[in-house]
Amino acid sequence: MVETQVVIVGGGVTGAGLARDLALRGVSCVVVEKKDLTAGASGANHGLLHGGGRYVGNDPEAAGECAQESALLKRLAPQCIEDTGSLYVAVAGDDENYIADFPTLCQRCHVPAEPVETAQALEMEPALSDQVIAAYALQDAAVDPFGLTLDNMAQACALGARLMTHTRLESLERDNGRIVRVRVRHTRTGRETVLEPQVVVNAAGAWAGQVGALAGIRFDMVYSKGSLVVSQERVSDRVIHRLRPASDADIVVPGGTVSILGTTSVRVASPDTIYPEIHEIDTIIDECARMMPSLASARYIRAYCGVRPLLAEGSRRGDRTVSRGYHLINHQACGVGNFLTITGGKLTTYRLMAEKTADRVCELLGVREPCRTHVEPLPPSEWGRWTEPGKAPRQWVKRSDPSDWILCECEMVPRTTVEELVDQIRREGEAPTLEAVGMRSRVGKGPCQGNFCSQRIAAHLYQAGVYQGREGMASLVGVLRERWRGKRPLLWGQPMVQYEFQEALYCALFSLDLETRGRDVQEAGA
Missing domain, CATH: 3.50.50.60 (FAD/NAD(P)-binding domain)
Incomplete structure (x- = not known):
C-alpha cells in the first residue's frame, strides 16, 4: 500500500x-x-512551439494562450527550444480574403506578425516557391518534446x-x-x-x-489522427506555415538536422491501433511542395502519427473546428x-x-502554495540531455577516446553515451530496452532508422551483461517493428532499397520475420 x-x-x-x-x-x-x-x-507531434498564428482565424482563445506560453517557455526552458521564428506564406490560388484579414486577426489575438516582401522571404528561405504571393514573419519555434x-x-x-x-x-x-x-x-x-x-x-x-x-x-472523446513525415535533410531555417485557415499538410518544422512535414486530421475509432497511411503521406508531400518545391523530390526517412485528445463537443463540423x-x-x-x-x-x-x-x-x-513554474526556469537534467541533436557527437569529440567506438553512426552516438543511458534508465527503475534508449536519445532517428545501430547496441548490451537469454532479441524486434511501421508508407526510391537491405539483414541473416514472428519473440522475451 x-x-x-x-x-x-x-x-x-x-x-x-x-x-x-x-x-x-x-x-x-x-x-x-x-x-x-x-x-x-507528446511524442508524436510536429515539435512545433506555436506562436498562435495558426489559430487566429477560428480559435482566438487558443491563439492567445499559445502566444503567451510560447514566449514564456522560450525564456524558462531554452535548452528544449530552437527559437527559429516562422514565415507564413501564401501561394498563388490561396484565399486572398484570408490573406488580407490575417494581420488584423493576429492583432486581435495579440499575436505579433510582421509583413515580409516576397523577394525578402525568398532571400530568408531560398527553398520557398517563386509562386509565393504574400508572407508574414511570426514567432513560432521548434521544441524538443x-x-x-x-x-x-x-x-x-x-x-x-x-x-x-x-x-x-x-x-x-x-x-x-x-x-x-x-x-x-x-x-x-x-x-x-x-x-x-x-x-x-x-x-x-x-x-x-x-x-x-x-x-x-x-x-x-474524438480520436483525430494526425500523420507526419520526416525528411532526411533540414530544408528551412524557420518554421514554414501555409497562410490559410488551419487545414491538412500546411506546416514544415525544422527538427535539428531534419524537417517534419504535416499534418492530417483523420477520424479513427480507437487511439490504440493507428498507422500513417500512404494517401496521407502523398497529400502531405504534395501540399507542402506547393510552398517548397524541393520537397516533391526529397528523401524521406520516416512517417509517424499520433492522436489528438479532443472532446466530442463541437466536433460535428469537423475535427479541425474543435477548439x-x-x-x-x-x-x-x-x-x-x-x-x-x-x-x-x-x-x-x-x-x-x-x-x-x-x-x-x-x-x-487545502494547500496554499502558489504556482512557481511561470517564474522558475526548468533546469536541464541528466534525463533529457541526450535528446538534443549533436549533443552526443560533441561529447565524443571532447572526450577524444579511441576506445569509445560509435554505435549509432547516423547520429554519432558512442558506446559511453549508451552506457550512461542504460544506467539512467535503471535508476528510473525500468528495464534498459532499446526502445527506452531511443526515446531518451537520438539513437535510431537518423537515415538508417535503426538498421545498423539496433543490432550493434543489442550486441554491446549482451556483451556488457545487460541482456540475458532472449530479452535482447525481444527488445531488438520491438524497436524494429516500430521503425518498420514508419517506413511502410515511404517505400519508393532510396527507402525501398533500404527496406530490402533490412529484410536481408534481419530476416535472412538473423532469421527474424518482423511481420509474423515478431510478437512471438517479444512475448518470449517478456
Missing part, C-alpha cells in the same frame, strides 16, 4: 508538467504511465515525486463519493501496487475517456469529489494546463 497526496494518470508532457508543478508546491504525487514517457501525442517531458519529470522526481512507467491502471475504487484506492499493475513483472491518494488526476490524453470509465464517469484550448473537468457533479480530468490543449500550453490543474488540486488538498 502506497499513500500519496495525488495520483497522476498519464506520462505525457502534461502529466510530467503537473508532477513538477505539484512537487514545487511540496505536494507528493505518483505518475502512472502504461508505456513510457511521451508514448502518446522528449527533452521537455524528461526535464519536467526529472525535477519532479528530484523533489520527491515517483514515476511508475510500464504500469497499467487496473481500477479506481470508490467509497462515499471519493476514489480511495488506485490499483495498478506493472506490465512486465505483473506486480500489483495499491495506491491510496487524496486526489486523482486523469491526464491520459486520448485515453482520458477510458480512464474516466474506470471511475464510472463517461465523457466522449485546441484545454478542458479541466471537475467530476464532483458526477459524484466523485476528488477526481479531475485535464485534456485537450497543445504541447505549447502544457505548462498552463498543469498550472490550472495544480491550482485546483491544491484547493482540494
Whole structure:
C-alpha cells in the first residue's frame, strides 16, 4: 500500500508538467504511465512551439494562450527550444480574403506578425516557391518534446515525486463519493501496487475517456489522427506555415538536422491501433511542395502519427473546428469529489494546463502554495540531455577516446553515451530496452532508422551483461517493428532499397520475420 497526496494518470508532457508543478508546491504525487514517457501525442507531434498564428482565424482563445506560453517557455526552458521564428506564406490560388484579414486577426489575438516582401522571404528561405504571393514573419519555434517531458519529470522526481512507467491502471475504487484506492499493475513483472491518494488526476490524453470509465464517469472523446513525415535533410531555417485557415499538410518544422512535414486530421475509432497511411503521406508531400518545391523530390526517412485528445463537443463540423484550448473537468457533479480530468490543449500550453490543474488540486488538498513554474526556469537534467541533436557527437569529440567506438553512426552516438543511458534508465527503475534508449536519445532517428545501430547496441548490451537469454532479441524486434511501421508508407526510391537491405539483414541473416514472428519473440522475451 502506497499513500500519496495525488495520483497522476498519464506520462505525457502534461502529466510530467503537473508532477513538477505539484512537487514545487511540496505536494507528493505518483505518475502512472502504461508505456513510457511521451508514448502518446507528446511524442508524436510536429515539435512545433506555436506562436498562435495558426489559430487566429477560428480559435482566438487558443491563439492567445499559445502566444503567451510560447514566449514564456522560450525564456524558462531554452535548452528544449530552437527559437527559429516562422514565415507564413501564401501561394498563388490561396484565399486572398484570408490573406488580407490575417494581420488584423493576429492583432486581435495579440499575436505579433510582421509583413515580409516576397523577394525578402525568398532571400530568408531560398527553398520557398517563386509562386509565393504574400508572407508574414511570426514567432513560432521548434521544441524538443522528449527533452521537455524528461526535464519536467526529472525535477519532479528530484523533489520527491515517483514515476511508475510500464504500469497499467487496473481500477479506481470508490467509497462515499471519493476514489480511495488506485490499483495498478506493472506490465512486465505483473506486480500489483495499491495506491491510496487524496486526489486523482486523469491526464491520459486520448485515453482520458477510458480512464474516466474506470471511475464510472463517461465523457466522449474524438480520436483525430494526425500523420507526419520526416525528411532526411533540414530544408528551412524557420518554421514554414501555409497562410490559410488551419487545414491538412500546411506546416514544415525544422527538427535539428531534419524537417517534419504535416499534418492530417483523420477520424479513427480507437487511439490504440493507428498507422500513417500512404494517401496521407502523398497529400502531405504534395501540399507542402506547393510552398517548397524541393520537397516533391526529397528523401524521406520516416512517417509517424499520433492522436489528438479532443472532446466530442463541437466536433460535428469537423475535427479541425474543435477548439485546441484545454478542458479541466471537475467530476464532483458526477459524484466523485476528488477526481479531475485535464485534456485537450497543445504541447505549447502544457505548462498552463498543469498550472490550472495544480491550482485546483491544491484547493482540494487545502494547500496554499502558489504556482512557481511561470517564474522558475526548468533546469536541464541528466534525463533529457541526450535528446538534443549533436549533443552526443560533441561529447565524443571532447572526450577524444579511441576506445569509445560509435554505435549509432547516423547520429554519432558512442558506446559511453549508451552506457550512461542504460544506467539512467535503471535508476528510473525500468528495464534498459532499446526502445527506452531511443526515446531518451537520438539513437535510431537518423537515415538508417535503426538498421545498423539496433543490432550493434543489442550486441554491446549482451556483451556488457545487460541482456540475458532472449530479452535482447525481444527488445531488438520491438524497436524494429516500430521503425518498420514508419517506413511502410515511404517505400519508393532510396527507402525501398533500404527496406530490402533490412529484410536481408534481419530476416535472412538473423532469421527474424518482423511481420509474423515478431510478437512471438517479444512475448518470449517478456
